[in-house]
Amino acid sequence: MKDFLLFPLYLARLILQSALLAVGQIWVNKTxxxxxxxxxxxxVASVAAVIAALEGMNRRILENFESFGTRKIFIWPERPQTGRQKNIAYEQIRFEPEQFDGLLEHCPSVEYLSLMTSLGRLPGRFMEHTVDAVSVTGVDASWFKIENRPIVVGRPFSLLDETQGRYVCIITTQLRDKLRMDRDCAGQIIQLGSNSYVVAGMVDDKPNNAMLFGQAGEQLDAYIPYTTAAKLLYRPWIRVMASCRDSTRAEEARAEIRFFLRQTRGLKPGDPDNFGVFLMESEVRRFKQVMEMITLVAAGIVSISLLVGGVGIMNIMLVSVSERTREIGLRKAVGARPGAILTQFLVEAVVLCMIGGFFGVGLGQLLARTIANSAPLMEQAQIPGWAIAVAFGFSGGVGIVFGMFPAMKAARLNPIEALRHE
Amino acid sequence: MSKPCPLIEVHQLERTYIIGAEKVRALRGVDLTVYANEYVAVMGHSGSGKSTLMNVLGCLDRADKGTYRLNGIDTTRMSEGQLAHIRNRQIGFVFQSFELMGRLSALKNVELPLIYSHVPFWKRRQMAKEALNRVGLGQRIGHKPNQLSGGEKQRVAVARALVNQPSLLLADEPTGNLDSATSEGIMKLFEKLHAEGQTIIIVTHEADIAARARRIVRMRDGQIVSDLSAEQDMTRQDGHRLGIEGAAR
Incomplete structure (x- = not known):
């Protein structure tokens, strides 16, 4: 019983002793x-470098998503693929503003909601300066919050602007500069199409997410209150943008929105949805999943090179066992059990591999820096903590797998023959 | 006073090696009893089976037939691990070629058996020093084998054999690699250890080395041919020689 309890202690001591012995042995044969x-x-270095590069790319892309807004929700009318509305005209499934009344109250996971409608591209003019095409969109005041584009000059749409449908607009920096307006453009009057608008405020241009969402190009945009746009258009075509309170609640928000809209749009229980709800968050999630797969597969393929390294370890351990046959014989003669000899050589192989792993991670770090400095897409390349742990674990595993055969060979040696070995 | 329990009790021991297609019967029914504090020399020419007997007595090898009791415990059916345990606690080996580890100091070499008996390192050092003192090498504990003379190396090996206080010291041609002056020193050491109560079995083919023991066992063709006290043995050998010389004359 006592022996049984002390066994883990003995094993730990044996491993520690073997490790010290192994370090000594390795030091003797440095080269x-x-x-x-x-x-x-x-x-290890190549596994680490590949993971670092993929991680760098992953981070960069996720950051892009982040700046685009992972909490965004897009809602639009969509003809169902099946059911009674299969061939219905788009005209008949269009959104009506009333369908969204009370949505925020009934959907606790939804933070903001904004109706949107486009007036298309209209010629713009300020004093004698003109612009051919300004993209004019009617939005709610909350749209700027959803888009995460703060008003940098002037003020947002006020409640009065919205309820009365006033002719006010918020313009982009590019449009202000193109029309050569004052830096503080608030209060100045511009003409868009056939109407004049007071500039209430200005937002910065959209961040340029060229890689993910295409070249943003010229952003000559003006935003007017949705109510103003609705007055100017006969039956405006409405799209909706919303945001959820938290990206973890995106799926809840989708469910709530679907439930609410199916009621307000009079869908019967068996009917398919005649609208679409698109979550930015689920795209991010899908991208992360794909990226994880790619990282795993790439790391897996590269780690084949570790197996090649393992064969080298096995070879040198076999040499070591045959060189030290007499030593093994002696150790057995003075009372080393086969298990102790096995542990000694196994630990030596593992220590050898771990040392390799250590230098490998170092070299991998160097490679990761080089990659980070050479490609802008990879500039955030660095070896994540888990990859270092995995690299160490893997090299230790290689040590166990490839050290096992030589260690077993050593443990099985007959002490008499081993002592006679020349 | 009743007779004490024998340290070694060997009964009808047989050991056969298979080398290629040939069977070599190294031991052909050996009976031997050794009591504690005996000093026995096993003599014989090469091929007489004395080395095989030593391997079996030292639990490095197992007999095919017969029984071997050490301290009253039957070792015949023991597993490899149990035999290793016996070698560690009960038996100290001294080899002809010392078998010291070149990278380790004398002290570390002597500590080696203690590692396998799970003695903590602070006790190991103390025990190894004591063993080295016993063989008269207390001053050279930090030296590596290549800084020691042959005799000193063999003393380190003896210290290593003694460090676990074994019941049996087994020496296989302990002076085979030493000159006669150094051999004398080692034999004196053995006598001292024997005087201190150590049981010693020494395997040799040199008559003058065997003559230092108290009891001489002679082997030929895997069997014990004579088992006498040293004095009796000497007389008989002298008789043999005289006889042979007489015949020649």
Whole structure:
């Protein structure tokens, strides 16, 4: 019983002693050990570098998503693929503003909601300066919050602007500059199409997410209150943008919106939806999943090189066992059990691999820096903590797998023959 | 006073090696009893089976037939691990070629068996020092084998054999690699250890080394041919020689 309880202690001590012995053995054969671990070093370094590069890319893209807004929800009319509304005209499934009345109250996961309608591209004019095409959109005041574009000059739409449908607009920096307006453009009057608007405020241009969402190009945009736009258009075509309170609640928000809209749009229980709800968050999630797969597969393929390194370890351990046959014989003669010999050589192989892993991570870090400095897409390339742990774990595993055969060979040696070995 | 329990009790021991297609019967029914504090020399020419007997007595090898009791415990059916345990606690080996580890100091070499008996390192050092003192090498504990003379190396090996206080010291041609002056020193050491109560079995083919023991066992062709006290053995050998010389004359 006592032996049984003390066994883990004995094992830990045996492993520690073996590790010290192994370090000594490796130190005696410095050059040989270094050359042997080269395979492991290169293997670990390449795994680390590949993971770092993919991580860098991943981060960059996620950041882009982040700046675009992961909490955004897009809602638009959509003809169902099946059911009674299969071939219905778009005209008949259009959104009506009343369908969204009370949505915020009934959908606790939805933070903001904004109706949108486009007036198309209208010629713009300020004093004698003109612009051919200004894209004019009617939005609610909350749209700027959803889009995360703060009003940098002037003021947002007021409640009066919205309820009375006043002719006010918020313009982009590019439009202000193109029309050569004052830096503080608030209060100045511009003409868009056939109507004149008071500039209430200005927003910065959209961040340029060229990689993900196409070249933003010229952003000559003006935003007017949705109510104003609705007055100017006969039956405006409405799209809706919303945002959820928290990106973790995106799916809840989708469910709430669907439930609400199915009621307000008079859909019967069996009918398919005649609108679409698109979550930015679910795109991000899908992208993350794909990226994880790619990282795993790439790391898996590259780690084949670790196996090659493992074969080198096995080879040198076999040499070591045959060189130290007499030592093994002696150790057995003075009372080393087969398990102790096995542990000794196994630990030596593992230590050798771990040293390789250590230098490999170092080299991988160097490679990651080089990659980060050479490609703008990868500028955030760095080895994540888990990859370092995995690299170490993997090289240790390689040590166990490839060290097992030589260690078993050593443990099985007959002490008499081992002591006679020349 | 009743007779004490024998340290070694060997009964009808047989050991056969298979080398290629050939069977070599190294031991052909050996009976031997050794009591504690005996000093026995096993003599014989090469091929007489004395090394095989030593391997079996030292639990490095197992007999095919017969029984071997050490301290009253039957070792015949023991597993490899149990035999390792016996070697560690009960038996100290001294080899012809010392078998010291070149990278380790004398002290570390002596500590080696203690590692496998789970002695904590602070006790190991103390025990190894004591063993080195016993063999008269207390001053050279930090030296590596290549800084020691042959005799000193063998003393380190003896210290290593003694460090776990074994019931049996097994020496296989302990002076085979030493000159006669150094051999004398080692034999004196053995006598001292024997005087201190250590049981010693020494395997040798040199008559003058064997003559230092108290009891001489002679082997030929895997069997014990004579088992006498040293004095009796000497007389008989002299008789043999005289006889042979007489015949020649």
């Amino acid at each position: 040989r050990s270094l050359l042997t671990t080269l395979g492991i070093i290169i293997g």
